[in-house]
Amino acid sequence: MQPVRWGILSTAKIGRVKVVPGMMKSPLCAVVAVASRDAAAARDMAAELGIAKAYGSYDALLADPEVEAIYNPLPNHLHVPMTLAAAAAGKHVLCEKPIAITAEEAEQLTQAASQVLIAEAFMVRHHPQWQRARELIQSGAIGDLRSIHVVFSYFNVDPGNIRNRADIGGGGLLDIGCYAVVAGRYFFDAEPVRVVALVDRDPSFGVDRTTSALMDFGSGRQLTFIVSTQSVPFQRVQILGTKGRIEIEIPFNAPPDQPTRIYLDDGNLHGNRSARAIEFPVVDQYQLQGEAFSRAVRGGTAPGYGLEDAIMNMRILDSLRRSEASAGWEAV
Numbered sequence: 001m002q003p004v005r006w007g008i009l010s011t012a013k014i015g016r017v018k019v020v021p022g023m024m025k026s027p028l029c030a031v032v033a034v035a036s037r038d039a040a041a042a043r044d045m046a047a048e049l050g051i052a053k054a055y056g057s058y059d060a061l062l063a064d065p066e067v068e069a070i071y072n073p074l075p076n077h078l079h080v081p082m083t084l085a086a087a088a089a090g091k092h093v094l095c096e097k098p099i100a101i102t103a104e105e106a107e108q109l110t111q112a113a114s115q116v117l118i119a120e121a122f123m124v125r126h127h128p129q130w131q132r133a134r135e136l137i138q139s140g141a142i143g144d145l146r147s148i149h150v151v152f153s154y155f156n157v158d159p160g161n162i163r164n165r166a167d168i169g170g171g172g173l174l175d176i177g178c179y180a181v182v183a184g185r186y187f188f189d190a191e192p193v194r195v196v197a198l199v200d201r202d203p204s205f206g207v208d209r210t211t212s213a214l215m216d217f218g219s220g221r222q223l224t225f226i227v228s229t230q231s232v233p234f235q236r237v238q239i240l241g242t243k244g245r246i247e248i249e250i251p252f253n254a255p256p257d258q259p260t261r262i263y264l265d266d267g268n269l270h271g272n273r274s275a276r277a278i279e280f281p282v283v284d285q286y287q288l289q290g291e292a293f294s295r296a297v298r299g300g301t302a303p304g305y306g307l308e309d310a311i312m313n314m315r316i317l318d319s320l321r322r323s324e325a326s327a328g329w330e331a332v
């Protein structure tokens, strides 16, 4: 397979530090260009990572005929507009999460997605630890799946950070609540029917800084989550069945240079003493994500999770926000 020629839309930290280095490890991805609003910043990133071309505007990158696929890690309010612009230029787009601010906005991508491939960059679904956890669930290793509990937090009070800017799609629900929603849909292999959320907003930023939620996946299956942008950094997924439990130790920010672990516990002993560790060799989930999208581009096939999946995730996030306003259960 000839590598897919990628262009990177902006010098965003996630691209510079994680996603682009991950892709560049792969023979399936050739990162050929990067663009920034600031030409010097684009040149710096190109020099740092060994990217051949640096552009001083996003439009110049989109006009480059060598570029086949765009990675879009812009602030959330620019995900849909710049994905549309890239698609209009004939480029496939791997767009950072959340794909939009609302489901209605995400739906604007429908026409474009019939012309080019568009996918939301939930790298976690490409990590073998998520895939193995789901296999264990499906094989009955924990009995009947009953509940999932997700915690994801970090501490960030930088007023300039995109997460603390309400006007450009900030807030914890969009930034990390989206992962809790993905976890529920992935492990239950189902969609929630109704949700309820409790939201605490930062009084000066106006963004949600702590959100707890309960999601009803039907047939007695429940997911709870807490996401916070102003709490000690922590992340964990707990999956409880009738006969066992699966814990994903570092479910979201799995390191690209260290083995990771999940635990399978029959609950025989308290304090994790009956938990068996399952270790995964070093793997870079961003590399795997870039490879999956590149294969879809070359194969002319739909990405494993395409626009419909992304729109569904946004619908659930919308219903969580409606629940904040109504202070009650909201149908998805």
Ligand SMILES: NC(=O)c1ccc[n+]([C@@H]2O[C@H](COP(=O)([O-])OP(=O)(O)OC[C@H]3O[C@@H](n4cnc5c(N)ncnc54)[C@H](OP(=O)(O)O)[C@@H]3O)[C@@H](O)[C@H]2O)c1
Residues within 6 Å of the ligand: 010, 011, 012, 013, 014, 015, 035, 036, 037, 038, 041, 042, 073, 074, 075, 076, 078, 096, 097, 098, 121, 123, 162, 168, 175
């Ligand atoms: N999948 C993951 O693991 C993961 C992790 C973190 C973040 N993300 C997602 O990736 C995206 C970027 O996050 P980040 O933390 O990397 O952001 P960031 O470092 O702040 O980068 C955002 C970039 O967007 C460009 N930009 C264009 N208009 C802007 C505006 N009005 N304000 C600020 N920046 C603007 C800037 O690039 P130029 O100046 O070069 O044009 C900026 O560097 C978000 O959607 C976030 O949800 C994903």
